[in-house]
Amino acid sequence: MEFHIAHCNINVTDLEKSIAFYEKALGLKVVSKKETPDFTLCYLSDGKTPFELELTWLKDHPQPYDLGENESHIAFVTEDFDAAYALHQEMGCICFENKDMGIYFIHDPDDYWLEIVPQHK
Template sequence: MQFKFLHNNINVFDLGKSLEFYKKALSLNEVRRYNQEDGDFILVYLGDGVTPHQLELTWLRDREEPYDLGENEVHIAFGVDDFEAAHRLHTEMGCICFENKAMGIYFIEDPDGYWVEIIPNKK
């Protein structure tokens, strides 16, 4: 028996805002979408165009307020080939929420408060 990663899921309050953020901040593109027939929810799968792994964004029609992530310590991590350019972009976007210069990494925060770790690719 062998398992393989397919996707990670996060729930988002404003699907359009989240799609815009992930496109601009991480160059993720929509690869597929599922619209529930009754409009109750939408699933959008984003890909990086390099790996088969996907990020699933779930939007729920009846959600009336942003999600309370509490002390959620879960995060997604991305490696990047041009760390300095990524840092400049994320600084301009105002989405850097934590930096660990000693480790050479930083985190950005999406519109729902989820953290994404940015790590320089190993050379």
């Protein structure tokens, strides 16, 4: 029996704002959407890997989500770390840096943390 990772889900309070953030900050594109009367599922992809990020918008949940201590995160690797850092600095979304490890974190509109890692060659 084999398994592979298909997607990771996060719930968002403003779907269009979140889509715009992920497109600008990480280059992710919408690949599919499922609309229901109660919620919308939106799948984003980098177009290179089979992994997708699922954004779930619950239409009756406008309040912020309780993310606890925000210790969970999704990591993204970039070939151009300096350009990514400059973009994220311009966007004002860098929330934590670990210069000793050579990484930093950005946060999305719902305050989910996303790790940015340089591609090691």
